[in-house]
Amino acid sequence: MGKLIIISNRVPLPDKHGNVPAGGLAVALQAALEEKGGLWMGWSGKVISDNLQQPHLNIQKHDNIEYALLDLASTDVDEYYAGFANRMLWPLCHYRLDLIDYERKDMAGYFRVNRLFAEQLQSLIQPDDIIWVHDYHLIPLAAELRRLGVKNRIGFFLHIPWPSADIVFTLPVHETIMRGLVSYDLIGFQTDYDLENFTGCISRENIAIPLGENRFKTGSHEFKTGKFGIGIETDKFTDTAQRSEKSALVRRMRESMTGRDLIIGVDRLDYSKGITNRIEAFEHFVQNNPEYKSKVTFLQVTPKSRSEVPEYAEMQSMVAEHAGRVNGALASVDWTPIRYITRSLNRNILAGLYRHAKVGLVTPLRDGMNLVAKEYVAAQDKNDPGVLVLSRFAGASRELDGALLVNPYDKESVSQAIRHALNMPLNERQYRYSSMIKHLHENDINHWCANYLDELRCA
Structure with a gap:
């Protein structure tokens, strides 16, 4: 069996003693990675000049886990993180349409950075690996990996709410976002309400055909949805x-x-x-x-x-x-x-x-x-x-x-x-x-x- 690969916006690196930052999520995911060996990839938090060459992964190994850290250019951070993710998707998912600030350049930056993540990750993936993507920053990542020929099982978990269809459809690129989500094999939500909202969205847009028991099909691709309320230690x-x-x-x-x-x-x-x-x-x-x-x-x-x-x-x-x-x-x-x-x-x-x-x-x-x-x-x-x-x-x-x-x-x-x-x-x-x-x-x-x-x- 292959390794587990986790991708999140930020990566909680262990300290010099091997301890991960306090918080149940980091501890649980680290434990899952250690079980059979794994990789955790994300933004390093460092911002580099836009004039530098293409960013590359800095890979560190601690025990049985590799941490792949990617520096981002200042423009990428402005458009992908501060822009589309946190001034578009975050207020949208929290029903604050009055705070949405949609900029086409931010949207382009969001998809560009997800494409960069996919390109950097591709060479690290083995055929039997399982990939688990976390949260709204990285919704298009599976679609980008599929374009590169990655056929592995890829899951996604949304930590924030998923809003009702009428809210989602105010997003100018909502169909692209939705099609990015249905590129995953399993889409997880916090509550049954979030799951119902998502199902309503794909139904109203005819994005996927229901197969029963939270299973759907879009084109030749089948995927599942589910409720997985996160817990604590x-x-x-x-x-x-x-x-x-x-x-x-x-x-x-x-x-x-x-x-x-x-x-x-x-x-x-x-x-x-x-x-x-x-x-x-x-x-x-x-x-x-x-x-x-x-x-x-x-x-x-x-x-x-x-x-x-x-x-x-x-x-x-x-x-x-x-x-x-x-x-x-x-x-x-x-x-x-x-x-x-x-x-x-x-x-x-x-x-x-x-x-x-x-x-x-x-x-x-x-x-x-x-x-x-x-x-x-x-x-x-x-x-x-x-x-x-x-x-x-x-x-x-x-x-x-x-x-x-x-x-x-x-x-x-x-x-x-x-x-x-x-x-x-x-x-x-x-x-x-x-x-x-x-x-x-x-x-x-x-x-x-x-x-x-x-x-x-x-x-």
Whole structure:
């Protein structure tokens, strides 16, 4: 049997001790690669001058895995990554048509870089290898590989939502994108809703003929679709949260919260996360429940991201202004309602903060899955668990049936859910937690990885 080849936009290189960056996805994929040997290819993160010669792969080997890193020219990064991927596909898939910035040159750059990936990868592929492509940056990659004569099994997994047909069809090159997807042998989505949306798209455009049981045919090529909700390292994260009690920072946080309940939100800075909506909902909660003044603190952790995309720089200022306005209006000499942090926190620290928080406030406007919701549940003390308040527009809402589901656009409903969570009796909290933690144990990151690869091998 051949090796596994994984292609993603970025590659999480192991450190000098062989440890991969924290995060379940990197750990699970590395484990899958190590099983029989494999290759992980992607952009190195380095930007080279447009005037240099054609980029080439820098291949590094760590144990049983080869890492193939490709430097990209500045024009390629601007058009492929910051342009079409993150100013066209990302807002489209998150239902933000008002933020789409379509430029033909960015579209051309997106397909050009995917073609470059295919050309660089072609010579590294053996006939029995299995190829697994990840996320929206690389949708056309299978089609490019097929043009080069690659006949291997190729799978694709979309980590973000797939929108309804009417949204997809606003994309000027939607048919090309769709035909790129159906060039794969297995197309995986986070939820049944995403899968239904995709099936609706190919049906309305007559791109493929259904064969039954999520199988389709386009021309002479048959492919499968499936739902594969991504999980986390449940046992490891629970253990990390338990051990975090010894962390000096977590201990200081607990001490500073004496007599107050902690509500926590953790998100990368992105307009899809609904952070300003969440701040307004918390403000509404305090204003309409004055007995909670000085008795709750909302900690929002929001590391910066994609600073090269203008919308993100503007959003950083907007979130800070919202938090500042609420604190200015509601704070007292000895109480700051919102603690707002814009830097990344160590995963061990986050696990400890989750465990201490009485409410996990996870209210994205749209999200493929949202692993913060799963991490919050996994971090809880089973004897005294907190309550997850979760957006019904996050993929995790299709799995975590013990959460309080809310409409993130409705600050009244979020406010009421916060109150419900803070007042929920212990037996109900334990019941809700037990249902969710059982699901997380049965559907962890390793199960997700193995399940997808088993399907791909049979596709």
